[in-house]
Structure formats: C-alpha cells, structure tokens
C-alpha cells in the first residue's frame with residue numbers, strides 16, 4: 001500500500017531540550033494511525049512538524065508526496081485537515097457562519113456544512129453563537145471544520161478529550177465512516193480503548209522516542225503470556241499456562257461444569273505501555 005506519510009529520523013530540539021529524537025514511521029494511505037504517549041512525550045511537536053507549523057531540527061518528512069518545503073502552500077493545506085490545540089473559531093459568529101468561512105477558504109460547497117453538522121451531532125446548534133457553546137460542543141465544531149473540505153489526510157490531536165461517552169461513540173462512528181470512504185487518519189490520544197477500537201496501527205511515544213509500533217491486537221498478542229484466566233462458580237481464580245500438559249486440567253474443569261468464565265491473557269494497550277515504559281497512560 002502506498003504511503004500517506006513517511007517520517008525518517010525526525011528530531012526536534014527546543015533550546016537545549018530534545019523534544020523528539022530519531023522518530024521514524026510510515027503511515028499507509030487509508031490507515032488510521034495512532035500516536036500514543038503521556039503528556040510531554042512529543043505528540044504535539046510531531047503533529048506540528050507534519051503539518052508545517054514547526055520546522056524540525058533534523059530528519060526527513062514527506063506527507064502526501066509533498067516535501068516539507070511545500071507544507072505552507074494552499075495546495076498542501078487543502079489536502080489535509082487539522083484539529084489541534086491551536087485550532088480556533090470566531091466566538092461571536094454562529095456555528096454555521098464559522099464553517100461557511102472555512103468552506104470559502106477551501107472552495108468547499110456550502111452543502112457540506114449541514115452534512116458535517118450531522119456527522120458531529122450538532123444540527124441543533126447550527127445557528128448558535130460559538131461563545132454560547134460548551135467545551136465539548138466547540139470541540140465538535142472544530143472537528144467539523146477539520147473535515148469540511150474532505151481532506152485526504154486528517155491530523156486529530158486528542159479529538160475526543162473534552163467529550164462525553166455518547167458523543168465519543170458518535171464521533172468514533174463518524175471517523176470510521178470517513179476512513180471507510182478513504183480518508184487517512186493520524187490521531188493522538190491518551191485513551192487506550194479509543195486507540196484499540198479505531199487504529200490499524202499505533203506507535204508508543206515516550207521521552208520523544210518511539211518505543212513500540214504495531215497493530216493493537218498484534219501487540220496484545222505479542223505481549224500476552226498466553227495463559228488462561230479461569231474463574232470457577234465457587235469463586236476460585238486460576239491462571240493456567242497455555243501448555244499442552246495443562247489441557248487436561250482445563251478439560252476437566254469444563255467437563256465438571258465448574259467454569260464460570262475463561263479468558264486468554266491479552267494485556268490492554270495501557271498495560272503494555274506500562275510494561276515498556278513504566279508509565280501509566282492517563
């Protein structure tokens with residue numbers, strides 16, 4: 001599959017402080033790629049370099065076949081969408097008028113506005129001034145703004161951090177639909193469930209370096225001890241190693257009707273992150 005993004009040996013130093021070091025990865029076209037890491041690990045710095053907001057100290061970046069020298073051009077800007085902590089709205093204008101301005105900037109048809117408001121569950125707030133919206137509602141307008149010109153690639157920096165569970169589920173469905181229609185998505189999140197559910201691949205970032213990279217379920221298998229956790233009706237919890245000689249023990253438990261539940265030991269992405277870095281991803 002063709003690459004939407006190719007990052008090689010990326011490094012960014014602020015004064016004396018190295019924010020990211022030797023970061024390399026590819027994002028394939030049509031993929032949902034997650035960059036996961038705790039606060040200060042370098043996620044936003046990476047996104048800012050990939051979207052032309054910040055210049056790297058060294059390393060190579062190619063996004064949608066554009067070299068970094070072209071990241072400020074209208075052609076590049078019209079092909080990408082960005083939701084970041086720098087994204088902003090005009091407080092005194094309505095939701096509709098904010099999105100209208102953005103449509104005009106990118107020559108997107110105005111019909112897209114109502115389509116996007118439906119996608120982010122904000123139809124009823126169409127004519128409200130942005131100043132009257134909650135934080136979560138503003139976040140959803142920003143998401144609509146990032147997607148309204150149908151970019152080939154979107155960068156979403158913590159898109160669901162301010163949202164309630166109902167709206168998170170709605171936005172997840174929207175992102176999956178968008179991705180099925182061919183949009184490549186690069187997302188940063190602290191939410192491991194979100195990453196497991198949405199991402200085709202994730203990279204774990206800690207102290208500015210990628211510590212692990214892979215498909216979420218493949219990583220869960222890689223870090224599994226492959227043991228079975230068995231819970232019995234008399235409330236015993238057994239851990240049985242997945243060895244050939246233990247098969248009879250499991251068979252016996254099932255045959256005698258003692259098993260309440262049986263689960264294979266696949267750690268969550270959060271547990272894997274903790275194991276690799278010694279840090280909780282919260």
Ligand SMILES: Nc1ncnc2c1ncn2[C@@H]1O[C@H](COP(=O)(O)OP(=O)(O)OP(=O)(O)O)[C@@H](O)[C@H]1O
Pocket residue numbers: 014015017018019037038039040041042043044045046
């Ligand atoms: N403009 C800047 N000047 C100096 N240091 C910076 C600057 N921007 C980021 N840093 C430092 O670089 C490191 C990485 O920051 P970055 O914002 O990329 O982390 P992050 O993973 O996005 O964190 P968060 O999840 O809190 O947004 C941090 O140590 C931060 O203090």
